[in-house]
Amino acid sequence: MSYITGVGLTAYGRHEGSSTLDLMSEAAGMAIADAGLKRAEIDGILCGYSTVSPHIMLATVFAEHFGIRPSYAHAVQVGGATGLAMTMLAHQLVEAGIVRHVLVVSGENRLTGQSRDASILALAQVGHPDYEVPLGPTIPAYYGLVASRYMHEYGVTQEDLAEFAVLMRANACTHPGAQFRDAITVADVMASKPVAMPLKLLDCCPVSDGGVAFIVSREPTGETGVRVKGCAQAHTHQHVTAMPALNKLGAEIAIAKAKAAAGVAISDVRYAAVYDSFTITLAMLLEDLGLAGRGEAAARVRAGHFGRDGAMPLNTHGGLLSYGHCGVGGAMAHLVETQLQMTARAEKRQVRDASLALLHGDGGVLSSHVSMFLERVR
Amino acid sequence: MSGSRSGDWTAGQETIVYQSCAACGSVQYFHRRFCSTCGAPDPAEQRASGEGTVYATSLVCRAATPETRAHVPYNIVLVDAAEGFRMMAHGDNDLAIGDRVTVRFAPFAGRLVPHFAKAKS
Numbered sequence: 001m002s003y004i005t006g007v008g009l010t011a012y013g014r015h016e017g018s019s020t021l022d023l024m025s026e027a028a029g030m031a032i033a034d035a036g037l038k039r040a041e042i043d044g045i046l047c048g049y050s051t052v053s054p055h056i057m058l059a060t061v062f063a064e065h066f067g068i069r070p071s072y073a074h075a076v077q078v079g080g081a082t083g084l085a086m087t088m089l090a091h092q093l094v095e096a097g098i099v100r101h102v103l104v105v106s107g108e109n110r111l112t113g114q115s116r117d118a119s120i121l122a123l124a125q126v127g128h129p130d131y132e133v134p135l136g137p138t139i140p141a142y143y144g145l146v147a148s149r150y151m152h153e154y155g156v157t158q159e160d161l162a163e164f165a166v167l168m169r170a171n172a173c174t175h176p177g178a179q180f181r182d183a184i185t186v187a188d189v190m191a192s193k194p195v196a197m198p199l200k201l202l203d204c205c206p207v208s209d210g211g212v213a214f215i216v217s218r219e220p221t222g223e224t225g226v227r228v229k230g231c232a233q234a235h236t237h238q239h240v241t242a243m244p245a246l247n248k249l250g251a252e253i254a255i256a257k258a259k260a261a262a263g264v265a266i267s268d269v270r271y272a273a274v275y276d277s278f279t280i281t282l283a284m285l286l287e288d289l290g291l292a293g294r295g296e297a298a299a300r301v302r303a304g305h306f307g308r309d310g311a312m313p314l315n316t317h318g319g320l321l322s323y324g325h326c327g328v329g330g331a332m333a334h335l336v337e338t339q340l341q342m343t344a345r346a347e348k349r350q351v352r353d354a355s356l357a358l359l360h361g362d363g364g365v366l367s368s369h370v371s372m373f374l375e376r377v378r
Numbered sequence: 379m380s381g382s383r384s385g386d387w388t389a390g391q392e393t394i395v396y397q398s399c400a401a402c403g404s405v406q407y408f409h410r411r412f413c414s415t416c417g418a419p420d421p422a423e424q425r426a427s428g429e430g431t432v433y434a435t436s437l438v439c440r441a442a443t444p445e446t447r448a449h450v451p452y453n454i455v456l457v458d459a460a461e462g463f464r465m466m467a468h469g470d471n472d473l474a475i476g477d478r479v480t481v482r483f484a485p486f487a488g489r490l491v492p493h494f495a496k497a498k499s
Contacts, residue, residue: 135486136441138438138441144454149475196437
């Protein structure tokens with residue numbers, strides 16, 4: 001058994017003058033305090049990477065900086081799936097009895113620490129160095145390709161995709177830490193600048209500064225336990241050129257294995273936290289995970305299904321699209337929000353019932369997937 | 379990451395090269411010293427016809443470097459080649475999914491890249 005015993009999340013957006021280590025430290029301190037632990041009780045550290053401050057040993061750089069000497073520490077790199085991959089590993093380390101309290105931490109000054117062009121260029125390198133990168137693609141273009149095909153096969157429109165941006169923004173409007181808190185409409189999304197068609201500016205997540213951390217422990221440290229009930233991964237390819245057919249993507253494989261591991265069905269899920277780097281990412285993953293029928297996710301958004309008061313509240317903090325995306329930390333904010341919902345601490349964003357949550361992360365171009373179920377226990 | 383190989387567009391030549399495996403019959407576009415399907419060594423290099431069908435498109439309107447920005451907007455396409463492999467390339471801005479296309483080679487950011495246009499039927 002393992003439990004998410006504490007969480008820490010900074011505001012996302014501009015943190016002028018804060019380094020990667022500053023943002024990691026701030027979030028780590030918050031998470032340890034939230035778990036009611038002392039620094040010295042942390043015996044494991046998992047961290048992601050920083051494109052602004054690359055280092056081959058970020059976990060020990062951080063541990064030294066933060067002032068702890070863990071018995072287990074290293075970095076993990078699976079792109080946008082890193083946060084949940086670290087959580088899965090922390091869960092397994094705790095279950096195996098190797099460590100008692102793992103600090104999972106990430107932070108990056110991706111917005112103010114480098115130019116937006118530098119960010120876009122760094123991320124585009126997930127493409128094939130010989131066969132893709134020389135063609136000048138960007139991350140939005142990789143997802144734009146996928147979007148064009150998905151829209152073609154399932155009759156999804158640009159207006160459908162826009163619904164997800166509007167929903168994430170509406171959610172972000174209720175969170176003081178979100179990077180973007182001005183309500184938008186489908187018309188705003190449609191009129192936003194073209195980036196990599198069919199994706200426009202408001203279909204894309206922003207670049208942010210931010211820090212986020214949580215503690216994975218062997219036992220609960222508070223009254224309400226949030227337990228990792230089951231998780232699984234799937235990795236089908238790296239490059240979009242080598243991506244399998246749309247009905248054979250990793251999300252479907254990962255969720256099937258996670259459901260089996262957790263012994264739950266999608267109909268048991270009460271809260272969803274799903275990776276949303278672009279509107280197409282969210283639309284596809286919701287349908288791959290079985291949270292909507294093929295081509296039907298947008299209709300469910302319009303019907304209020306994924307709203308805070310709907311049957312399946314989704315990314316109530318605003319997701320990557322509007323809370324913000326600071327690299328590895330981006331999707332870790334989804335887990336923080338889920339833990340707050342499950343422990344009834346989400347303030348005015350609180351949903352009625354978050355007793356069982358489904359989280360899903362995606363790295364690369366739908367390349368790496370992690371599905372995870374969290375369960376509230378007393 | 380790639381082994382030695384004869385020239386194709388990635389090396390400045392006006393050709394598209396792929397590999398086919400004598401052991402299992404699989405074809406692959408990214409060059410390797412082995413077949414990624416069955417692991418057999420030394421798949422044979424083949425010259426592609428340059429014919430194919432558009433699988434996906436994305437018109438890039440926001441580029442990240444001065445060299446690529448000079449070409450905006452440019453259409454990134456995935457093409458299913460007649461020989462059975464998929465590749466990324468450039469294409470005319472009006473290409474649609476399902477279009478049958480033929481390749482030429484065009485300058486882009488200081489090199490030659492494959493550029494597809496509708497096939498003349």
